[in-house]
Amino acid sequence: MKPKVLVVDDEEDVRDMVARVLEQNGFQAVTAKNGQEALLRDLNDEPDIIVLDIMLPDINGIEVCRRLRTRTTKPIIMLTARDEEVDRVVGLEVGADDYVTKPFSPRELTARVRAQLRRSTEYTQAAEAGEVLDFGEIRIDAARHEVIVRGEEKRLTPKEFDLLLLLAKNQGRIMHRDLLMQNVWGYDSSIESRTLDVHIQRLRKKIEAGVGPPRLILTVPSLGYKFQPPEKAEGEGE
Numbered sequence: 001m002k003p004k005v006l007v008v009d010d011e012e013d014v015r016d017m018v019a020r021v022l023e024q025n026g027f028q029a030v031t032a033k034n035g036q037e038a039l040l041r042d043l044n045d046e047p048d049i050i051v052l053d054i055m056l057p058d059i060n061g062i063e064v065c066r067r068l069r070t071r072t073t074k075p076i077i078m079l080t081a082r083d084e085e086v087d088r089v090v091g092l093e094v095g096a097d098d099y100v101t102k103p104f105s106p107r108e109l110t111a112r113v114r115a116q117l118r119r120s121t122e123y124t125q126a127a128e129a130g131e132v133l134d135f136g137e138i139r140i141d142a143a144r145h146e147v148i149v150r151g152e153e154k155r156l157t158p159k160e161f162d163l164l165l166l167l168a169k170n171q172g173r174i175m176h177r178d179l180l181m182q183n184v185w186g187y188d189s190s191i192e193s194r195t196l197d198v199h200i201q202r203l204r205k206k207i208e209a210g211v212g213p214p215r216l217i218l219t220v221p222s223l224g225y226k227f228q229p230p231e232k233a234e235g236e237g238e
Contacts (some may be wrong), residue, residue, distance in 0.1 A: 002028040003026075003027050003028065003048045003049065003072075003117055004028045004030065004047045004048050004049075005022050005027050005028070005029050005047055005049050005050070005051060005113060006028070006030050006032065006038065006039065006042060006045070006047035006050045006051070007019050007022070007029055007030070007031045007032070007051045008031070008032045008033075008034075008035070008037075008038040008041075008050065008051065008052045008053055008056070008061070008064070009031075009033070009051075009079065010034060010051040011053075012033070014102075015031050015051075015235045016031075016071065017106070018051060018106070020069065021032050021106040021109070021114050022109075022110065022113065024232065025110045026221055030045045030047060030126065032150070033061070034056050034057055034058045034105040035056045035058050035060065035061065035063065035064040036058055036059060037065055038050070038056075039053065039059075039064060039068070041065050041068060043049045044067060047074070048074060048075075048117060048120075049074060049076070049077070049113060049116055049117055049120075050074065050076045050077070051076070051079065051109070052064060052077065052078055052079065052080055052096075052114065053078075053079040054079065054080050054081075054091060055081070059162075061079075061091070062087070062090055062091055062094055063077060064095050065078065065091060065094050065095055066094040066095065067093065069095035069157060073145065075097045075098075075116035075119075075120050075154075075158070076095065076096045076097055076098075076112065077096070077097065077099060077100060077109075077112055077116060077119070078096045078098070078099040078100070078114065079099070079100055079101075080099050080100075080101055080102065081101070081102055083193075088101075088194070089198055090193070092195060093198065093202060093221070094157075095157040095158070097116055097157075097158060097161075097185075098115075098116060098185060099195070100112055100113055100218075110232055112186075114151050114186070115185060115186025115193075116186065118186055118187075119162065119183075119186050120158075131143070132170065133165075133168050133209030135171075135230050136230055137149065137150055137216075137230035138168075138207060138216065138225060138230060140164065140165055140168055143211075145158075146162055146206070147161065147208045149206075150207070150209075154207060155206075156177060156203070156206065157202075157215060159184060159185075159199055160203050160206070160216055163180065163184050163196075163200070163203060164203055164227075166180065167225060167226070167227035168178075168227050170222055170227065171227050171228070171229050172226065172227070172228065172229065174220045174223055174224055174226050175224050175225055175227075177224045177225075178194060178233070179224070180197075180225065181196055183208045199214075200217060202215075202226060203217060203230075215228065215230070216228060216230065
């Protein structure tokens with residue numbers, strides 16, 4: 001069965017072009033012209049992934065993304081204007097997995113869609129294996145998509161969870177930026193490194209103690225990041 005993509009954009013030419021390109025590349029495309037229609041399409045058509053424009057006439061794409069994240073973990077790719085970095089960052093903060101800036105090449109968008117679907121499938125398979133990582137202070141349950149930090153459950157976006165799981169599975173090892181981007185997003189950081197930085201910042205806000213420098217996710221200058229198991233942390237930080 002062909003993967004189904006929901007394409008949401010108020011510009012008919014863009015919407016039709018994206019749908020056509022995706023269908024030519026082996027996907028099934030359904031479309032929506034505004035935020036309200038997108039929310040209904042998601043419920044009725046059950047797409048595997050959503051390509052969502054930020055600038056919509058009724059409910060903006062960021063709010064649509066926020067609402068979608070209350071009920072689904074499926075990948076969401078935002079479409080943003082080239083000069084609106086604040087929108088891209090906010091989109092990632094509310095749960096978007098990736099973004100593509102306008103104008104974009106159909107080839108790039110198709111590659112991003114494939115990458116997100118591939119990573120989503122791989123992490124679903126890992127979750128079904130029932131893996132649980134318990135470090136005392138923090139417990140990660142892949143099957144339940146659950147993170148417990150100091151006895152409190154933390155709500156993570158799908159990509160935040162994928163990133164934390166990958167770091168934790170490689171505890172104590174330096175994880176280079178390109179490796180993290182390739183394994184979580186499906187491409188290297190030469191394409192877009194801000195995505196990784198925003199997700200690391202959000203993760204730290206949710207799982208760190210909030211006092212002093214980071215203890216769980218450490219920055220390794222010029223290289224990447226490292227997950228330091230709590231029982232081994234010695235106050236190291238950035």
